[in-house]
Amino acid sequence: TDAIARVVAERMGVELGQAVLIDNRPGAATMLGAEAVARAPKDGYTLLLGTTSTFSTNPHLYKSITYTLADFAPVALLAKTDWVLTVNNDLPVRTIREFVDYGKAHPGALNYGMMGVGSSSHFVGKMIEGATSVRMVDVPYKGSGPALTDLMGGQVQVYVDAITTSLPLARAGKVRIIGIMGDRRAAIAPEIPTFAESGYPDVVAQSWYGLFAPVGTPKAVVERLNASVQSALRSAEVTKRFASDGTLTEPGTPDGFTALVKRDADKWGRLITPLGIKLD
Numbered sequence: 001t002d003a004i005a006r007v008v009a010e011r012m013g014v015e016l017g018q019a020v021l022i023d024n025r026p027g028a029a030t031m032l033g034a035e036a037v038a039r040a041p042k043d044g045y046t047l048l049l050g051t052t053s054t055f056s057t058n059p060h061l062y063k064s065i066t067y068t069l070a071d072f073a074p075v076a077l078l079a080k081t082d083w084v085l086t087v088n089n090d091l092p093v094r095t096i097r098e099f100v101d102y103g104k105a106h107p108g109a110l111n112y113g114m115m116g117v118g119s120s121s122h123f124v125g126k127m128i129e130g131a132t133s134v135r136m137v138d139v140p141y142k143g144s145g146p147a148l149t150d151l152m153g154g155q156v157q158v159y160v161d162a163i164t165t166s167l168p169l170a171r172a173g174k175v176r177i178i179g180i181m182g183d184r185r186a187a188i189a190p191e192i193p194t195f196a197e198s199g200y201p202d203v204v205a206q207s208w209y210g211l212f213a214p215v216g217t218p219k220a221v222v223e224r225l226n227a228s229v230q231s232a233l234r235s236a237e238v239t240k241r242f243a244s245d246g247t248l249t250e251p252g253t254p255d256g257f258t259a260l261v262k263r264d265a266d267k268w269g270r271l272i273t274p275l276g277i278k279l280d
Contacts, residue, residue, distance in 0.1 A: 005022050012228045052207045061279055073213045073217050076230070079208070115144070160181075163186060
């Protein structure tokens with residue numbers, strides 16, 4: 001998240017004629033930062049870098065959440081990353097179909113590394129289970145580093161994460177990516193088939209990152225900020241940087257970004273609510 005913000009912020013600063021400063025507010029699954037921006041002056045000088053967690057999963061998950069999408073004016077989508085299904089090299093599967101067949105033939109044999117109850121990786125795993133009827137054993141980790149270490153070592157056989165995280169290890173031959181959860185194959189790795197190609201069109205998972213202003217920010221200010229983002233995304237340096245690791249850009253309007261966020265929140269709500277998971 002920080003890396004994406006810095007790449008775009010530098011170019012936005014050029015477009016706006018003033019520096020765009022980044023104030024990291026870690027903790028509480030992005031909720032601390034969201035709460036601070038929701039209460040900020042409505043002048044366009046304080047923005048939130050919101051994510052899938054901020055608006056698509058947190059509202060369905062946390063009892064104590066103090067904001068909603070209605071507290072914000074979506075400005076612009078910065079980037080998206082497709083998720084991928086990655087397996088240990090010793091697992092005898094090379095395709096999504098082989099993974100499903102193996103999982104059904106060996107119920108309970110697949111350990112699935114994820115970032116804890118309520119994390120995006122937890123819910124993506126449940127999405128895969130629901131679509132394929134493969135049941136896996138959840139193994140929680142405190143970060144992608146330990147999870148990937150155990151995936152390479154065989155303590156867990158299955159892991160999902162953004163392609164930006166897993167692809168370097170796959171290219172080094174340390175793990176195997178067998179499917180991507182985007183709506184099309186990735187330009188950076190066209191050899192990886194989508195789940196839709198394998199008969200699972202509902203297995204679509206992407207992380208998105210976008211800018212939000214406090215609701216009530218003048219429309220002209222929101223549009224000016226959006227224009228600076230679009231210029232940044234079209235710049236050669238941003239295009240090259242994002243293309244190098246599989247990060248996707250999708251220029252668009254504030255209204256288009258608002259529609260995306262609402263669709264995504266509805267999608268994840270339909271998956272999360274039946275699970276009955278609530279966090280404090």
